[in-house]
Amino acid sequence: MGRVILDNVVKRYRDVVAVDHVSLTVEEGEFVALVGPSGCGKTTTLNLIAGLLELSEGNIYIGERLVNDLDPKDRDIAMVFQNYALYPNKTVYKNLAFPLQMRKTPKDQIDQRVRETARLLSIEPLLERRPKELSGGQQQRVALGRALVRNPQVFLMDEPLSNLDAKLRVQMRAELKRFHQDINATIVYVTHDQLEAVTMADKMAVMSGGLLQQYDAPDIVYNQPVNTFVAGFVGSPAMNLLSATVEVDGDTTWLRNGNDWASALDAKRGAIAQSASTDAVIAGLRHNAIHLSPTETPGAIPVRIYTVEPTGDLTFVHGYLGDLLIVASVPPGTQMHPDDIVWATFDLDQMHLFDGVTQMALASEA
Amino acid sequence: MSAITGSQPTTEPPAPEERGPGLAGRIAALPGDIARHWSDYLYILPALGIMLVVIAYPIFYTVRLSFYSTPANLAMDDKIWIGLDNYRRILTSDSFRSVTRNTLEWTVFSTFFAYVIGLGAALVIQREFPGRSIVRGVLLIPWVISYVSAAYIWKWLYHSDYGLINDTLIRLNIVDQNINILDNIHRALPALIIANIWKEFPFAMIMLLAGLQGVPDQLHRAAKVDGAGTWARFWHITMPQLKSVSVVTILLLMLTNLNSFTLVWVMTGGGPAGSTDIWITQIYQLAFGRTRFGVASAYSVILFLIMMALGYFYVKALTRGDAEREGA
Amino acid sequence: MSSNYERTAGSRKRLDAWGIAGWVFLLLLLVFTVVPLAWMLSTALKTQLGALQFPPRWIPTNPTTENFRMLLDPNDDIGRRFLRYMLNSLWVSTATTVVGVLVAVPAAYAFSRFRFPGRNSLFYGVLLRNMFPAVIFLIPLFILMRNLRLVNSYGSLIITYLTFGLPLSIWLLKGFYDNIPVQLEQAARIDGASRFQAFIRIVMPLSAPGIVATAIYSFILAWNEYVYALTFITDDRKLTVPVGLQRFFSEYVANWPGLMAAAFLMSIPVVVMFLVLQKYFVRALTEGAIKQ
Numbered sequence: 001m002g003r004v005i006l007d008n009v010v011k012r013y014r015d016v017v018a019v020d021h022v023s024l025t026v027e028e029g030e031f032v033a034l035v036g037p038s039g040c041g042k043t044t045t046l047n048l049i050a051g052l053l054e055l056s057e058g059n060i061y062i063g064e065r066l067v068n069d070l071d072p073k074d075r076d077i078a079m080v081f082q083n084y085a086l087y088p089n090k091t092v093y094k095n096l097a098f099p100l101q102m103r104k105t106p107k108d109q110i111d112q113r114v115r116e117t118a119r120l121l122s123i124e125p126l127l128e129r130r131p132k133e134l135s136g137g138q139q140q141r142v143a144l145g146r147a148l149v150r151n152p153q154v155f156l157m158d159e160p161l162s163n164l165d166a167k168l169r170v171q172m173r174a175e176l177k178r179f180h181q182d183i184n185a186t187i188v189y190v191t192h193d194q195l196e197a198v199t200m201a202d203k204m205a206v207m208s209g210g211l212l213q214q215y216d217a218p219d220i221v222y223n224q225p226v227n228t229f230v231a232g233f234v235g236s237p238a239m240n241l242l243s244a245t246v247e248v249d250g251d252t253t254w255l256r257n258g259n260d261w262a263s264a265l266d267a268k269r270g271a272i273a274q275s276a277s278t279d280a281v282i283a284g285l286r287h288n289a290i291h292l293s294p295t296e297t298p299g300a301i302p303v304r305i306y307t308v309e310p311t312g313d314l315t316f317v318h319g320y321l322g323d324l325l326i327v328a329s330v331p332p333g334t335q336m337h338p339d340d341i342v343w344a345t346f347d348l349d350q351m352h353l354f355d356g357v358t359q360m361a362l363a364s365e366a
Numbered sequence: 367m368s369a370i371t372g373s374q375p376t377t378e379p380p381a382p383e384e385r386g387p388g389l390a391g392r393i394a395a396l397p398g399d400i401a402r403h404w405s406d407y408l409y410i411l412p413a414l415g416i417m418l419v420v421i422a423y424p425i426f427y428t429v430r431l432s433f434y435s436t437p438a439n440l441a442m443d444d445k446i447w448i449g450l451d452n453y454r455r456i457l458t459s460d461s462f463r464s465v466t467r468n469t470l471e472w473t474v475f476s477t478f479f480a481y482v483i484g485l486g487a488a489l490v491i492q493r494e495f496p497g498r499s500i501v502r503g504v505l506l507i508p509w510v511i512s513y514v515s516a517a518y519i520w521k522w523l524y525h526s527d528y529g530l531i532n533d534t535l536i537r538l539n540i541v542d543q544n545i546n547i548l549d550n551i552h553r554a555l556p557a558l559i560i561a562n563i564w565k566e567f568p569f570a571m572i573m574l575l576a577g578l579q580g581v582p583d584q585l586h587r588a589a590k591v592d593g594a595g596t597w598a599r600f601w602h603i604t605m606p607q608l609k610s611v612s613v614v615t616i617l618l619l620m621l622t623n624l625n626s627f628t629l630v631w632v633m634t635g636g637g638p639a640g641s642t643d644i645w646i647t648q649i650y651q652l653a654f655g656r657t658r659f660g661v662a663s664a665y666s667v668i669l670f671l672i673m674m675a676l677g678y679f680y681v682k683a684l685t686r687g688d689a690e691r692e693g694a
Numbered sequence: 695m696s697s698n699y700e701r702t703a704g705s706r707k708r709l710d711a712w713g714i715a716g717w718v719f720l721l722l723l724l725v726f727t728v729v730p731l732a733w734m735l736s737t738a739l740k741t742q743l744g745a746l747q748f749p750p751r752w753i754p755t756n757p758t759t760e761n762f763r764m765l766l767d768p769n770d771d772i773g774r775r776f777l778r779y780m781l782n783s784l785w786v787s788t789a790t791t792v793v794g795v796l797v798a799v800p801a802a803y804a805f806s807r808f809r810f811p812g813r814n815s816l817f818y819g820v821l822l823r824n825m826f827p828a829v830i831f832l833i834p835l836f837i838l839m840r841n842l843r844l845v846n847s848y849g850s851l852i853i854t855y856l857t858f859g860l861p862l863s864i865w866l867l868k869g870f871y872d873n874i875p876v877q878l879e880q881a882a883r884i885d886g887a888s889r890f891q892a893f894i895r896i897v898m899p900l901s902a903p904g905i906v907a908t909a910i911y912s913f914i915l916a917w918n919e920y921v922y923a924l925t926f927i928t929d930d931r932k933l934t935v936p937v938g939l940q941r942f943f944s945e946y947v948a949n950w951p952g953l954m955a956a957a958f959l960m961s962i963p964v965v966v967m968f969l970v971l972q973k974y975f976v977r978a979l980t981e982g983a984i985k986q
Contacts, residue, residue, distance in 0.1 A: 022966070052880050072883040079884045084876035102886030156884075294840045400811050409804030412797045413864060416856050416972060426832035487723055488964040501720070503969045505727050510968045512918035514936040519730045522737065530733055533749045544748070548815040557705055564730065576976060596712040627974055628920040629966065653833050656926060 001027045002063030002076075002186060004049060010057035011210075018044045021058070026154075029184045033178075033197035036207035037233070042190045043158060049188060050156050051075050053083040059190045061320035073102070075260070078147035084139045086131035086245050088128060092118075092142050099150050100284035117149045121293050122177075137168045144179070157189045161196060166265050173199060191225040194234045198222065206230050228359040231284045231352060237316060240290065240326040242283045255283055260322025261301040263346055272353050272362045278357025289350035290328035292317055292342045294335075300343035303328075317342075374448035379432065425670070431666035438657045445660065450524050452664035461648070468555060469644040472630075473623040476562045480619055481612070483563065484570025489600070491571065492578050502575075509568035517632035520561035524548050525635075554634055558642055562629055566622065577611030578604070613683040621676060624669070645669050703959070738762070738955035745950045761955035772942070778931060779938030779979065783960075786848050786934055787916040790855040792920045794863055794912045795905060797856070802867030807876065817973060818869075831857070834924055844931045854922045859912035870904030904973065907974040934959045 003174055004026040004065055004325075011019040019041045019162050021053030034042040035332045047053040049060060049073035060067050078099070078362065097112045100307070105113070118124045121141045125177065131139055147155055159178075161169045168294040177200045191197055195205040198218040199329050205350035206213040206221060206229075214226045220236075225231035231239045244263075256262040265273055273281050303319040314329045321344065328344065336342060378538035432452055436446040456462050491502050509515065518540050524547040532544045547553045581604060589599045627646045630636065636643035636651060643651075645665070696900040732752075737745055738761055804810075805817045835854060838843075844850040874897055882892035898905075901903035920936045927933055933941065939956055968975065 047880075050880070052883065071888065072880070073886040073888065077879065077884060081877045081881060083877055085875060085881040087882075087896055089877060094976035098882070102882075102891070186825055210745060238943075313768075399742045403808065406804055406808040406810040409800035409808070411800035413860055414816070416797065416853070418861065419853075421831070421857060423838070424834035427837070447732065478886070481724065482920075484721050488715075490720045490723075493716070493882055499973075501724065503972055505723065506968065506972065507731060507965055508727060510914060510964050511957075511961040512920070512936050512964075514918070514920050514939055515734075515961050518957050519734045521735060522954065523730055524952075528746050528750055528950075530729075530750055533712050536749070564726065572976065585738035596710060616840075627937075632920075650832070650921075654836075659833055666833065 003030075003061075004154055004186065004188060005061040005062070006045070006058070008058040008059060009045070009048060009055060011041075011048055011053060012056040017210050022207075022210075022212045023058075024212060026186060026188055026204055031180045031185075031187045031189065031200060031202045033189045033191055033201035033204045034049075034207060035191055035194050035197045035204055035233070036213075038192055040207040041210040042192075042205075042207050044210075046079075046156050046158055046188060046190045049154075050077060050079055068282070068329055070343045071312050076153045077156055078150070078152040078154075079156040080143045080160045081146050082162055084131070084143035084160075085140055086142055086146070086162075088131050091128050092123065092132055092134070095131070095142060096127075096145050096149050099146060103150065113149055117145045120148070121145045123257065123326075129254045136164050137172065140164060140172060148183075150216070151318070153186065155185050155187045157187060159191055160189075162193070168181070176200060194235060199360075203236075205234060224361070225284070225352065226361050228282055228284070228354045231354070231361075235286060237287055237327045237360075239352070240285045240324075241354075242285065242321070242324060242326070244278065244281055244283055246279045246281055247329050248274065255281065257322060260280065260324075261302070264299065266348055269348055269353065271352065275362055276353075277357050278355075280358070282354040282356055282363070283346070284352035284354060285346055286350065287316060287329040288326050289347040290320075290326065291331055291345050291347065292328050292334075292336070293345070294340070294342055295347065296343045302341050303344045305338050305342060306334055307338055319344075335341070375583075381412055389431070428666050428670070431660055432658045432667045434663075436657075436659040447598045448660070452661045453668070453692045456661065456665055456668065461643075463642060463663060465645060465648045468642060469624065471619055472559060472562070472626075472644050475559045476566065476623045477555075477616060477619040478557075479563045480566040481570045483567040483607075485574050485612075487489055487567065488574035488578055489569040489573060489604075505571060506568045508565050509572075513565065513626075513628035514632055516561065516565045517629050519566070520629075520631050522546065524557055525551050548634055551639050554638060554642045558630060558633060561633070562623070562626065563630065566619060569622075570619060571619075573611060573615040574608060577608045580611075581607040610683060614680070617683060618674060621673065621680070624673065624676075703731060709955045734954045736960055737951050738958050742951055743782070746948070761951045764952065765956055765959060775930070775938065776942065776959075779933050779935045780960070782848070782932060782938075783917055783934040783936075784963075786851050787857070787913050788858060789848070789852050789918040791909050791913045793852065794856055794859045795909050798860055798863035798908060799898075799901075799905065801860075802864045803871050803897070806863065806868045806871035809878075817864075832921060832925055837923075838924055844926075846927055846932055849914075849934070850926045851919075851934070852923060853918045855912070855919060859915050863908045863912055866908050867904050868903065870901045874900050891924070903974045906971060910955070910967055910971055910975060914968065917964050921936055 006024050009019055009022045009264070010017065022041075022045060024032075027042050036042045039142070044053065046149055048055055051067065051174055052231060055068055062075055062077065087098065088094075090098065093114060096117060097110050100110045100113060114127075115124070118127055121144060123138065123141050123145060126134060126138060134142065134294070140163075143160065147157075161172050164172060173196060180184070180200070189197075189201065194204075203216060203220060204218050204221055208229050209224045214221055214230045214270065216224075221230060221234055225234060225239075228241055232241055242255075242257065244257045247254040247256050248270075251267075253265045253273055254262050254271065255265060257314075261315050296302075305317060305319040306325060307318050307321060309316040309318070310332060313332065315334060315336075316327055316329055318325060318327050319342065320326075326344075330336065338360055354360060393572045431445075433447060433449055435447045435448045435451070443689070487505060491505070492497065492512060524532075526532065526544055526546045526549060529547070531547065532541075535545070545553075547557050585603050585607075586599060589603055594602065625646060626644075630644060630647050631650070632644055634642045636647040646669075649662050649665045649669070652658045652665060711948070726811060736752055736754065739757045739759070741756055741758055741760070744751075744754050744756060744758075764770050765776045768777055776953050805813060831854070835850075839845050839847075840848045878896050878900070879889075879892040882896045883889065886974065918936060919934070923934045923937045924940075927937065930941065942953070942956060
């Protein structure tokens with residue numbers, strides 16, 4: 001297993017910059033998820049690591065080697081594709097054997113490796129079948145097997161779970177995580193589903209517009225998003241982002257949005273809010289940082305309920321705070337109905353503050 | 367192949383050359399791009415080579431020859447430059463007018479009926495019924511056999527003394543005695559057109575059949591739920607979906623018909639009295655019957671220009687299909 | 695066609711007017727298609743005298759296979775010539791097909807996969823060949839072949855047939871390659887194959903149906919071609935079947951049964967080939983020529 005280093009990597013198509021000076025290091029044995037909305041450059045980044053695309057600028061190292069000009073076949077990597085890309089005209093056995101054949105491995109060794117891998121993934125009974133005779137989960141496992149069969153330095157995975165149905169996806173997620181732990185593999189994993197990244201990865205790299213937005217452990221990304229993009233992308237339901245202006249009234253700092261709402265900040269947050277480049281800030285509140293109450297309390301802000309979504313362990317309430325649709329969670333069984341007016345208070349301890357102009361997080365740890 | 371359907375076509379954005387920056391920037395980037403892709407060209411080189419030798423050279427040569435008077439013995443060194451005389455002679459001749467009229471009748475009627483019959487056939491064949499693939503196969507036979515065979519079969523059918531058509535017409539009391547068909551200046555061209563439709567409608571059928579398979583089932587179900595009858599569904603769902611296939615099919619039929627030679631040549635040779643002479647047979651006659659290569663070349667160039675115009679629409683129809691697909 | 699809206703619930707209950715009209719139309723169309731073909735076969739089974747009767751009979755009074763025997767008998771003068779024409783056609787068509795596929799496959803693959811500058815213009819430029827009337831090429835190619843002393847050679851026909859077979863072959867094949875997921879090749883390249891190996895070992899086997907369809911298409915085109923053969927070949931021993939048929943006819947002018955038998959025999963290879971493989975062909979058209 002080896003590590004992967006991206007050093008100021010750029011991919012340009014004529015006038016379009018798909019990947020813009022991305023630098024990151026994937027340590028040996030680490031599971032890193034590249035996440036972002038479609039078109040953010042995550043798949044392009046993966047293909048650059050694989051060597052399926054040519055770099056425009058920058059350097060990529062795999063293990064200790066600079067691989068910029070190496071063919072995919074010489075990079076000692078394996079890849080699992082979204083559609084699995086199993087060779088439809090070959091049996092499972094031959095699919096697994098193909099990477100070894102291409103490396104001119106002796107026949108008996110091929111056979112041994114293929115059977116070993118098949119055993120590891122419990123696909124031994126399927127070896128003589130063709131891909132189209134397999135279920136989605138089985139195909140997934142074969143694709144994984146084909147990557148696993150020759151002990152590559154790095155595994156690259158391009159949305160490997162997105163073609164599975166919801167239940168199977170949860171199961172495969174667990175299997176993948178376990179697989180990672182068992183063989184201590186270095187994995188670079190592309191997904192648009194932030195939940196996959198949060199649940200499986202050691203670190204997640206959030207990308208948008210070809211730029212790397214934040215690269216850190218999932219709980220840090222979740223708890224300390226560096227900007228409004230990351231804040232809105234990671235976590236489900238998405239963080240509520242409320243624009244406001246900072247008003248200082250004597251000792252108290254207020255956040256105010258026109259006539260819709262105003263909220264007093266404590267001293268610490270007041271100072272942070274005042275550090276913004278202008279008086280425009282954005283307050284970020286996750287669903288559990290907004291408390292809803294059927295009765296009015298001092299300082300509470302009226303919210304007109306739009307819809308109520310019970311999910312079992314939590315009930316999500318969508319409602320209008322002024323013109324903005326927000327979402328908050330309440331304990332299950334709470335009686336709230338569409339078009340009711342309820343009263344919201346903000347949990348200041350869980351409030352994120354962002355600069356209204358730069359969209360960057362205001363140093364909450366300061 | 368369930369594992370790999372619904373794939374993204376490519377990881378690269380679709381054909382960057384179609385968007386790109388300004389023209390100047392693109393031209394500036396061109397040498398580098400070409401250098402970077404040099405090995406790609408090796409794949410198409412053999413194809414391009416063959417096409418160039420047998421296309422570019424002949425076009426050039428034909429255009430050149432059209433300005434010369436050529437000797438009948440084909441000693442090309444003795445040809446004489448006569449400028450636009452060949453063109454003047456052709457465009458002012460009576461035969462050009464009648465040949466053009468024949469060509470238009472031939473092309474328009476053949477294309478129209480081949481398309482309409484092909485469309486009807488495609489719509490019926492699209493239904494599921496026992497023996498469907500056999501019926502489809504049988505209907506395709508006329509398209510597969512050679513024009514020469516078709517020409518002789520129909521010539522025999524039209525035979526004025528022993529032909530099946532004459533027999534049938536008499537049995538149906540349409541005529542009371544044998545008539546001349548291919549020997550009659552009014553009947554020969556329609557008779558050729560019928561034979562041509564017989565030969566060509568399967569092509570329209572197979573193209574449209576392929577096009578019909580792209581019509582999503584859901585649309586028909588949705589329309590049924592909305593209360594649309596068979597005709598309404600055909601008109602509002604099937605036809606719009608077949609539009610681009612239809613354009614390509616009709617254009618290909620027109621080009622085939624403008625180019626057709628064998629059926630006419632074998633069945634009537636352009637006669638009687640030039641009543642079935644079309645551009646191509648006329649050109650062939652001029653070149654290889656009377657060895658007047660210069661005039662024949664000028665004729666070809668005129669035809670070529672007309673084809674180019676049609677070809678422009680053809681490529682436009684094709685590229686639009688591509689754009690729709692990439693946009694989808 | 696895996697699913698068909700005609701099968702959805704409710705449509706089976708009654709045959710509407712359109713349904714009936716459709717079947718009537720199909721019946722008429724089958725008559726229109728089959729009668730000339732059946733008449734060819736019926737005539738081929740008649741004696742010369744039997745064919746020259748009016749009113750004509752569908753069932754020959756004295757059916758005979760003499761016409762076929764004559765054409766297929768290498769000891770008969772006519773048979774010897776006919777068989778030679780068939781062999782000539784076979785050779786020209788096969789050579790055209792083999793060379794055509796070898797040239798079209800890499801070109802179609804490149805047009806489908808690579809993004810080199812000028813890709814679109816070159817592709818449509820190749821397709822544009824089909825716009826030009828055969829006659830435009832006939833005159834200069836005839837002179838070219840004459841100068842190259844290729845008149846009366848199979849080479850002249852093979853080269854010419856390639857030019858009109860290639861564009862459609864490339865077009866059909868490109869459609870096939872477009873439908874093979876690029877991830878398969880990427881997977882192969884990561885698994886250790888070079889670009890070329892990925893093409894040969896993964897893409898080629900998958901595009902086999904497309905190649906078969908393309909091959910049939912160019913074979914049929916070459917087998918049936920008439921104008922160039924008529925112009926380039928004058929030596930009777932080198933004629934291909936379509937032109938040979940015509941020569942044959944002009945010498946035995948009233949022998950309609952013999953002619954119909956010959957037309958029937960020359961149609962058998964292409965019709966059989968096409969009917970057996972028509973599903974590939976329809977698929978090629980669906981996937982390649984007409985995009986969903």
